[in-house]
Amino acid sequence: MVKPNLRISSKDKKSKSSQAEDESAKRTRGDTRQNLLDAAMEVMAEDESGLAGLSLRAVAKRAGVSPTAFYRHFPDMEELGLAMLDEIGQMLRRMLREVRKVGDPQQMVGGSMLTFFSFVKQNRAKFVVLGRERVGGSPRMRAAIRNQMAFFSNELASDIQLMGAFPQMSQNDHFRLGSLIIGLAVGAIPDILDLPENQPEAEQELRITMEKQGLMLLLGASQWNRHQDRETDNKDRKRRK
């Protein structure tokens, strides 16, 4: 089983990251590093290339800075990518905190989909990066993303376990359920991102589908042990810690 090794933000210097989304204002003064990060995400979201195909000069120009200034903050594009991932991780943890307030699994899944939706729409660029680099990025990038996802699967799993809804389900299977739910959400990212703008019914449709699918998962989990028992629990006693 994957052990999540969460990479905490490395540098945490001023970290006065402005939450305001005003494009022009936030670029006017100071923190070039942050501007470069934001610029990179913007360019990636508009343009249709991955981090690998991202032009250093384009990023610098978008950040309102000369190309060579880039090297003052990042030795590499990949390093910038990893820094982006830190930001994305923070955002995701914020999301997790919002999801965690509920105490009932069923309600939690339903509500989670709602928060997930709003987070994707509010942090569009970040999710573009996330979804894109998960498959296309460098090995380091992919590994980092996989870690993030494993971390969330774990958190989700232990949340559900603490709720005690499925008391006989093993920890491993709790984790599998968690990663199943996370996978459902992550898999829906491209669908959410490509949602037609002025057509709320399509969004509603997708939302309902996701909610129903989430409930289906939970329902399966609730029957899991019963099923496992009937199946004369064959090859699952190999590791149960």
Next chain:
Amino acid sequence: MVKPNLRISSKDKKSKSSQAEDESAKRTRGDTRQNLLDAAMEVMAEDESGLAGLSLRAVAKRAGVSPTAFYRHFPDMEELGLAMLDEIGQMLRRMLREVRKVGDPQQMVGGSMLTFFSFVKQNRAKFVVLGRERVGGSPRMRAAIRNQMAFFSNELASDIQLMGAFPQMSQNDHFRLGSLIIGLAVGAIPDILDLPENQPEAEQELRITMEKQGLMLLLGASQWNRHQDRETDNKDRKRRK
């Protein structure tokens, strides 16, 4: 591999590349178009960029052809990408045919994961393209992939429906189940592709997880209507073609 080569001062440039790779045998003569397609997929699989960041010249060189020859077959890189998708679709349909031989849903899910695994490993480059362009590609590309996936969800759904395992489940919910399973498989693509080479136990672990997750889905589906009935069956009047 020996071209006519009757120009006066030819440089014999491909003497090196013609021997090293097993792949190069198939592009010795004839069908340049196919060679370009294969070359593009190879470059994409090795390189870590999407189709957008793919160099026309690199593809041409890999195909053993001059850059300008590209235009004889494709006006555009995107057009080549769509052609690639056609090939990928064929491959997927081949896979579907192999999966369909089973008559029992539970067995089918278990077996499907196996065939899926072997297909991913056998067609690595194609799955790299598929997973990557699903999120990062051009709108046309993304739409085409979404279509493919919807097609497969549909096929899978009607297969399951024909088996009659969940008689009271609506067609819509059958479709949701289908896309849930497809999503599970697609979501696992990056995990499978990144599997360490010489470590079969990790692969086995992933396979078990996928199988269990698939079964969890089915289990949830089997309880679906019971649950729905209890839930004061809300409105589910959507259209599907």
Next chain:
DNA sequence: TCAATCTGTGTACAATCGTTAACAGGAGAC
């Protein structure tokens, strides 16, 4: 106060990019 360190600038250069243009060999139709 002087010196050092950051952080930005502009210039420059070699590679590589996509694309156009002119041209040549081969194959089939006549």
Next chain:
DNA sequence: GTCTCCTGTTAACGATTGTACACAGATTGA
């Protein structure tokens, strides 16, 4: 035979790329 596509070539272009270098103001520490 000739004529005409089809498919490949080389040469060349202008643009854009990443990066190295030298330099300048601003901040900081002594």
